[in-house]
Amino acid sequence: MVAEALFFSAVLFTIGVIGVLTRRNAIIIFMAVELMLNAVNLSFVALSRLYGVTGQVFVIFVMAVAAAEAAVGLAIIISIFRHHETVDLQNINLLKG
Amino acid sequence: MMHHGLFFQFNFYVFGLIAVASAIAFVTRKSPVAAALWLVNTMFCLAVLYVMLDAQFIGAVQVLLYAGAIMVVFLFVVMLLNLGHVPGSGDIRRLWPRLLAGAAGIVLLAELSVLGRQQLPGELVEPAAQSNVVTAVAGPLFNEYLLAFEVTSVLLLAAIIGAVVLAKRRV
Numbered sequence: 001m002v003a004e005a006l007f008f009s010a011v012l013f014t015i016g017v018i019g020v021l022t023r024r025n026a027i028i029i030f031m032a033v034e035l036m037l038n039a040v041n042l043s044f045v046a047l048s049r050l051y052g053v054t055g056q057v058f059v060i061f062v063m064a065v066a067a068a069e070a071a072v073g074l075a076i077i078i079s080i081f082r083h084h085e086t087v088d089l090q091n092i093n094l095l096k097g
Numbered sequence: 098m099m100h101h102g103l104f105f106q107f108n109f110y111v112f113g114l115i116a117v118a119s120a121i122a123f124v125t126r127k128s129p130v131a132a133a134l135w136l137v138n139t140m141f142c143l144a145v146l147y148v149m150l151d152a153q154f155i156g157a158v159q160v161l162l163y164a165g166a167i168m169v170v171f172l173f174v175v176m177l178l179n180l181g182h183v184p185g186s187g188d189i190r191r192l193w194p195r196l197l198a199g200a201a202g203i204v205l206l207a208e209l210s211v212l213g214r215q216q217l218p219g220e221l222v223e224p225a226a227q228s229n230v231v232t233a234v235a236g237p238l239f240n241e242y243l244l245a246f247e248v249t250s251v252l253l254l255a256a257i258i259g260a261v262v263l264a265k266r267r268v
Contacts, residue, residue, distance in 0.1 A: 001106075001109060001149070001150060002150075004109060004110070004113065005109075005113075005146060005150060007113075008113040008116060008117060008146070011117050011120075012116065012117060012120050012139070012143075015117070015120040015121060015123075015124055016120070018124055019123070019124040022124070023124070025129060025180075027129050027171065027174060027175060027180065028129055028132050030171070031123070031132060031133060031136050031171060032123075032124065034136070034163070034167065034171075035120055035123065035136060035139065038139070038140060038143055038163065041143070041155075041159075042143055042146060042147075045146075045147050045150050045152045045155055046150055048150075048152065049150055049151065053233045053234060053236075053237060054237055056152050056154070056155050056233075056234050057234060057237045057238050057242055059152075059155050060155075060158070060234065060238065061242075061245060061249060063158060063159075063162050063163065064249045064252065064253060065249075065252065066163075066167065067162065067166065067167055067253070067256075068252055068253055068255075068256030069256075070167045070170055070171070071170065071256045071257065071259075071260040072256050072259045072260050072263065074170060074171070074174045074260070075259065075260040075261075075262075075263035075264040076263055077174065077178075078174065078177070078178070078263070078264045079263050079264060081178050082266075087178065087180065
């Protein structure tokens with residue numbers, strides 16, 4: 001089971017990376033980051049079968065950090081939307097040199 | 098390590114593949130609402146995998162926190178910013194999605210009937226390994242990692258204040 005779970009975890013993480021790199025919608029990019037966090041959680045849980053329950057404790061922490069990140073990130077997206085009237089990352093180039 | 102039957106393995110693969118397929122659908126959807134719902138599906142399948150990996154508490158928290166809370170916040174922002182309208186996206190109307198949905202329903206019904214026909218043992222035994230699912234996680238959390246746990250509360254407080262300050266119109 002553990003090897004398969006690690007395989008699924010790797011595939012999900014790769015899909016998340018693809019989402020971050022290819023999508024333009026800021027909210028969808030955020031969701032792709034959440035998918036990557038979920039993939040890491042899956043490998044934590046799988047490896048906790050081998051190395052003890054500590055991995056599950058880490059998953060709890062990762063979930064707390066993900067909740068905080070979602071709250072702050074979505075607040076940032078809302079305030080960006082107020083300025084630019086868009087969440088398309090192509091139009092948000094304030095920091096571009 | 099416990100030896101699992103073929104049925105268990107089959108279900109593990111099925112839910113893993115559904116998770117991967119939903120993730121692919123999530124990356125490729127145009128509409129943010131559709132993408133969010135596909136991601137919710139992925140998270141439900143991951144919860145199933147957690148339960149199958151003997152992490153029942155993590156599975157429950159996954160459903161409550163990720164699929165329940167975080168994705169609702171995402172959907173709330175999508176609807177707050179009125180981003181859900183993408184031309185050309187709608188409900189399931191074509192034939193193929195309907196056939197696929199019907200096939201999935203039939204497979205689930207078959208699994209249910211197989212499960213329902215199994216003979217129950219006469220007496221219920223107290224599952225020794227599963228009676229302390231929460232304790233197993235809570236023990237290290239409140240002993241070895243107590244400091245990290247407390248720091249997490251500070252992190253969440255900072256996130257709450259940050260989110261309110263950022264999203265307010267005038268500070």
